[in-house]
Amino acid sequence: MKAKKVMALVLCAAMVTGMSATAVFAANDPTAQFDGLKANEAYEFPMMVKSFQSTYWDAAQEGMKKAADELGVTYKAQGPNSESDIADQVNMINTAIASNPVGLGLAACDTSSVQDALKTCAEKGIPVVTFDTGIADAPEGSVVCEVCTDNTQAGSVAAENMYNSIKDVVKDADGQVIIGEVNQDATAQNIQQRGTGFINKMIELLKADGKTVAVTGNEFYVNAAEGADAEEKDADVIIQVAVPAQTTVELCSTEAQAILSQENCIAVFGSNQVSAEGVLAANNNLNVLGSDAANGDVIGVGFDAGSIIKAAVKDGTFVGAVTQSPLMMGYYAIYALTAAANGQELEDVPTEGYWYDATNMDDEDIAPNLYD
Amino acid sequence: MTKKKKSILSDQRFIVLLVIIVLSAIFSGMSKEFRQYTTILSMLDFSYYDLLMAIGVTFPLITGGVDLSIGTGMVAYALIGGTLIRNNNCPVVIAMLVCIGLGVLIGALNGVLIGVMNLPPFLATLCTCMITRGAGSLCSATPWPGLTQDGGWFHTIFKITVGTGRSASRYPIGFLWMILLVLIMEFVLNHTKFGRYTIAIGSNKEAAALSGINVKFYHVMVYVICGLFTGLAAIAYAAVTPTVQPGTGAGLEMDAIGGVFVGGVAATGGYGSVIGTFVGIFVIMLLKTGLPYIGLQANWQQIITGIVLIVAVLIDIVKEKKAATK
Numbered sequence: 001m002k003a004k005k006v007m008a009l010v011l012c013a014a015m016v017t018g019m020s021a022t023a024v025f026a027a028n029d030p031t032a033q034f035d036g037l038k039a040n041e042a043y044e045f046p047m048m049v050k051s052f053q054s055t056y057w058d059a060a061q062e063g064m065k066k067a068a069d070e071l072g073v074t075y076k077a078q079g080p081n082s083e084s085d086i087a088d089q090v091n092m093i094n095t096a097i098a099s100n101p102v103g104l105g106l107a108a109c110d111t112s113s114v115q116d117a118l119k120t121c122a123e124k125g126i127p128v129v130t131f132d133t134g135i136a137d138a139p140e141g142s143v144v145c146e147v148c149t150d151n152t153q154a155g156s157v158a159a160e161n162m163y164n165s166i167k168d169v170v171k172d173a174d175g176q177v178i179i180g181e182v183n184q185d186a187t188a189q190n191i192q193q194r195g196t197g198f199i200n201k202m203i204e205l206l207k208a209d210g211k212t213v214a215v216t217g218n219e220f221y222v223n224a225a226e227g228a229d230a231e232e233k234d235a236d237v238i239i240q241v242a243v244p245a246q247t248t249v250e251l252c253s254t255e256a257q258a259i260l261s262q263e264n265c266i267a268v269f270g271s272n273q274v275s276a277e278g279v280l281a282a283n284n285n286l287n288v289l290g291s292d293a294a295n296g297d298v299i300g301v302g303f304d305a306g307s308i309i310k311a312a313v314k315d316g317t318f319v320g321a322v323t324q325s326p327l328m329m330g331y332y333a334i335y336a337l338t339a340a341a342n343g344q345e346l347e348d349v350p351t352e353g354y355w356y357d358a359t360n361m362d363d364e365d366i367a368p369n370l371y372d
Numbered sequence: 373m374t375k376k377k378k379s380i381l382s383d384q385r386f387i388v389l390l391v392i393i394v395l396s397a398i399f400s401g402m403s404k405e406f407r408q409y410t411t412i413l414s415m416l417d418f419s420y421y422d423l424l425m426a427i428g429v430t431f432p433l434i435t436g437g438v439d440l441s442i443g444t445g446m447v448a449y450a451l452i453g454g455t456l457i458r459n460n461n462c463p464v465v466i467a468m469l470v471c472i473g474l475g476v477l478i479g480a481l482n483g484v485l486i487g488v489m490n491l492p493p494f495l496a497t498l499c500t501c502m503i504t505r506g507a508g509s510l511c512s513a514t515p516w517p518g519l520t521q522d523g524g525w526f527h528t529i530f531k532i533t534v535g536t537g538r539s540a541s542r543y544p545i546g547f548l549w550m551i552l553l554v555l556i557m558e559f560v561l562n563h564t565k566f567g568r569y570t571i572a573i574g575s576n577k578e579a580a581a582l583s584g585i586n587v588k589f590y591h592v593m594v595y596v597i598c599g600l601f602t603g604l605a606a607i608a609y610a611a612v613t614p615t616v617q618p619g620t621g622a623g624l625e626m627d628a629i630g631g632v633f634v635g636g637v638a639a640t641g642g643y644g645s646v647i648g649t650f651v652g653i654f655v656i657m658l659l660k661t662g663l664p665y666i667g668l669q670a671n672w673q674q675i676i677t678g679i680v681l682i683v684a685v686l687i688d689i690v691k692e693k694k695a696a697t698k
Contacts, residue, residue, distance in 0.1 A: 081509055218669060245670040246623065249613050250418045251660065257414055258664040261405040277614035285413040287538045308515050308614040 030349045034335045037342075039071045045337045046096040047105035047330075048089060049079035050132070056305075056326050056371040060107075060132070063330030071338050075105070086110040093117045097126060103337040107132040118142040127340035131333040132326070136189065145336040145346040149324045151190045154353025155197025158269055158301050158322045161355050163205045165291070165299045165319050166267050170211060170237060173266075178238045180259035180268035182275040184247045186220035194271045194303070196224045199239055203227045206237050217241035240265075244278075252278025260286050260298060267299040276302035276309050276321065283317065291316040303353075305370040313358060320357030323369045328352075384636035384688050388651040391684065392658060399662035406665040413531070415661045416544040420530055420608035421446065423550055423653045425628035426635075427557055428601025430649045431594045433632050434561075435574040436641025437486060437493030439595065440625055441478060441500035442602045447621030448508030449474045449606035454616055455511040457523060464516070464523040471610075472603035478504060479599015480592065487591030501622070509618040516610040530611050546608070550650070558646040570594055574641030631656045634684040638692075655684065 047064060049057045061077050068075050078096070080088035086109045096104060097120055104121060106128055108114045114135070121128050122142040130138075131147040162179075170177060179202060183195040199221060203213050207227060214235035215225040221241040232238060240259055244251030252270070256279040259265055268289075270276030279300055283289045290297030302309045302321035312318040328351045336346055356366050400407045425442045432439045452474065453467035462470075478500055485496035517523035519533060527533075530546030561567035569590040572580040581587045610616060635652025637644030659680060663673040 081506075085509070217667075242664065243670050244664075245673045248620070248624075249615075253414065253418070254661050255664050257411070258403075258405065261408055261410065273615070274617070281612065281614055282414065285410045285417070285542060287540065306513065306515075306615050308518070311518070 030347050031332065031335075033344070033347060034332070034339060037071065037335060037339055037344075039073045039338045040342045041102075043073045043102045043338060043341045045073065045075045045103050045105055045334065045341075046101050047075045047077045047333070048093055048096070048107060049077055050089070050107050050109050051079050051081060051085070059368055059371055060326040060330035062368060063327040063332075064105075064334050066327075067331045067334035067338075071334065073334065073338055075334060080109065086113050090114060090117060094120075097121060097124065100124060101126060102341040103127045103129065105333045105337055106130050108135060111135045111137075115139060127337070129333050129336040129340065131329045134189075144340045146348040147329050147332045147336055148348075148350060149190070149329070149353055150350035151193035151353070152197035153350070154303075154322050154324065155194040155199075155271065156201035157353050157355050158271075158303065159198045159201035159205065161320055161322075161357075162267055162269060162299055162301045163202065166293050167209070169266050169293045170206065171209065173236070173264075176236060176238060176264060178240050178259070178262055178265040180256070180265055181221070181239065181241045182252055182256050182259070182268065182270045182279055183218070183221065183241065183243050184252060184272055184275045186218055186243050191271060192220070192224070195221055195241065198269055198271065199225045199241070200227065202239060211236040213237050213239065215239045215241065218243040244275075247274055249274055249278050249281055253281035256282035257286065260288055265298055266293065267301070269301045269303075271303050273304040273306050273309065276304065276318075277306070280308060280312055280317065289317050291319050305372070307372045310361065310370055310372075313356065313361060316358060320355055322353040323356055323366070324353055325351045325369050326371070327368050384691070385645065385648045385651055387687055388634060388636070388648065388655060388684065391680075392651060392654055395655070395658045395662060399658070399665055403662075403665040403667075406662060411661065411665070413542055413544055415657050416547055417531065417612045418660075419653060419657045420546050420550060421605040421612070422624075422627050422631065422657065423650065424553075424601050424605035424608055425625065426631045426649045426653045427553060427646055428598040428605070429625070429628055430557075430632050430635075430637060430644055430646055431561075431570055431597050432493065433629070433637045434570050434641055434644045435591065435594050436577075437594070438497060438629065439479075439482060439598050439602075440494065440497040441482065441504055442598065442605070442628060443624030443626070444501050444505040444508065444621040445475065445478050445599070445602050446606045446609055446624065447616060448504040449603055450516070450610040450613070450616045451508045451511040451514055451618055453606065454514030454516050454610060457516060458514050464526050467516075468526065468607050471606040472600060475599040475601070475603025475606065476596055477599070479596040479602065482599065483592030483595030486595060487588050501625075505619065505622060508621065511618055513615050513617050515615045526607065527611050530608060554646050554650045561644075561646055566590065566593060571643060574638075574643070576642075627656050627660075628653070630681055634681060636688055638688075639685070652684075655680065 064075050078092050089109045090113050094117055104126055119139045122139050127144040128142050129145045130143050134146045134148045183191050185191055206213050212230035212235045213228045214230045214232045215222050215228045216232055216238055218241045242255035242259060244255050252275045259268055260282055268279055270279040288298040289300040293299050300318045302318045305323050309321055313321055332349045339346055360366055429439050429442055449471040453471045456462035456467045482497055482500055485491045486493050519527045532543045532545050534541045569585050573591055631653035632649045634655050635648030659677045
């Protein structure tokens with residue numbers, strides 16, 4: 001009898017822990033807010049993409065279609081000829097708003113140009129879900145949910161995976177070693193977060209292994225770094241951050257070359273498509289990148305996709321790269337819009353950056369995100 | 373008069389050459405990484421399209437005009453060529469010819485607008501700048517074939533790679549073509565009717581017309597030549613740029629135009645030299661390549677580049693004034 005009681009207690013305890021674990025999980029996973037979601041009506045949403053130029057947006061639409069099929073709603077994807085045709089997109093948005101849709105999906109080409117349109121949405125009570133690009137200073141009450149990449153997390157994924165490849169080299173290094181990072185700018189929020197996410201995670205990993213770290217180079221990133229504890233001259237590891245004067249592949253390449261041509265450089269990270277391609281362009285002449293760090297290869301990690309970066313990952317020039325998930329962004333944007341049209345209160349849905357390398361780039365859940 | 377000007381010109385080129393030597397010495401002294409063969413290789417890789425654009429735009433600048441459409445034009449032609457290769461299985465050689473053809477076409481359009489219809493060059497080429505930028509944006513981001521891919525042979529025009537991987541040797545053969553082109557165009561400028569008329573239009577268009585020169589025709593041809601070189605630049609650009617991105621290219625013309633002025637083309641037109649342009653571009657390239665090596669951050673790179681350009685152009689103006697007061 002006593003044994004039974006004990007058993008019951010243990011079971012209860014187990015159930016309670018299990019429940020609380022689920023509860024904690026739900027609080028951390030914003031997609032849980034869409035559990036069991038059904039559309040109250042057959043809604044139709046206008047979805048504004050930035051352009052139809054790149055297969056990135058095809059992937060986003062694939063996600064939208066999947067969600068729309070699941071929920072029984074429809075959407076109409078629209079977008080200007082190119083991501084720089086800001087005025088065209090604003091016109092399209094205004095036309096869409098004029099027909100009073102139940103909700104609007106928006107990936108703004110230029111976040112400041114859509115402020116008026118967003119104000120109109122707020123006045124008319126049209127819920128807006130932003131995807132891909134968040135709008136930090138959106139008018140009150142317009143944007144009900146943001147479905148964007150968690151760039152800090154995406155940067156840290158790059159750092160973690162890079163560290164796996166260079167861990168032993170760092171441990172056995174005789175003198176100081178350098179890890180480079182090329183960021184195309186120090187002004188766009190997504191690049192800032194990504195660059196800083198990488199640096200801070202790398203510092204954390206290095207310090208956990210007892211190394212001292214200094215961050216040098218671009219002022220913004222040096223100031224944004226947390227936990228760097230050493231002076232440049234006596235740090236075990238230097239994280240050297242370069243930002244070109246303009247966002248061209250040429251200047252990214254020159255910066256990458258200046259980093260890569262240092263003998264004690266062991267790894268480099270290019271934090272978006274342009275800067276990662278700049279790293280590859282620099283490597284064309286230097287030929288130092290590879291996947292065997294122990295034999296002196298410099299470990300390269302990229303970001304985003306495109307056929308050049310994909311080819312570099314496939315042949316081992318880059319050990320891997322981090323891709324955003326346009327597919328999931330499109331998918332959750334439709335879910336968020338449906339929930340908003342139902343009248344549900346929403347919290348933002350950050351989507352993850354995924355690591356891909358030669359071994360998993362053909363996997364079902366990765367391949368659709370790797371646009372050309 | 374012409375004789376005096378010629379001696380000033382050669383001085384300017386000499387001074388620019390000195391600037392190049394001094395800059396190289398400074399960068400080499402401050403960074404041992406800079407003193408590497410691969411640095412020169414990369415600098416040359418990225419110099420070809422700047423240089424080709426600069427050779428072309430030297431001619432409009434000598435007439436006292438300008439061509440602002442070369443940067444966006446170059447990117448647009450490279451995008452269109454790349455799209456033809458990727459989506460239409462077009463042979464690379466055809467895509468290259470398309471680049472050149474489009475360059476000539478837009479050049480002719482510029483020429484007609486400016487030479488025949490008398491639009492101000494700044495305005496006319498600003499319009500074609502917008503047109504080419506828009507046209508390029510109709511394409512999606514396209515990489516041309518890589519060196520090892522089908523059709524990648526066109527890279528060997530600019531750089532011969534012997535062997536693969538780390539043991540490969542690379543020879544920047546493009547540099548030879550550039551020297552050849554510079555010498556040809558220098559000859560064209562100084563020893564052909566076309567070249568002399570280009571200078572004549574820049575010195576005094578009315579006088580040139582009164583002396584019986586078909587000013588309209590030669591004015592159009594100046595922009596056609598510029599377009600032709602922009603088309604060539606598009607091929608060089610495609611060879612070094614992994615993925616040509618739509619909507620880019622604005623601003624690239626400024627490096628080329630800056631290099632031409634450093635090389636001693638008069639800001640008011642009327643004289644200049646292609647050899648001057650050649651050395652001028654290398655001042656710009658050295659600054660772009662060397663400043664990151666000595667650890668200067670982006671903002672300082674631009675400030676210093678701007679200052680060097682001012683100094684280079686000022687030297688020219690001061691010398692010209694001195695010569696005039698003699």
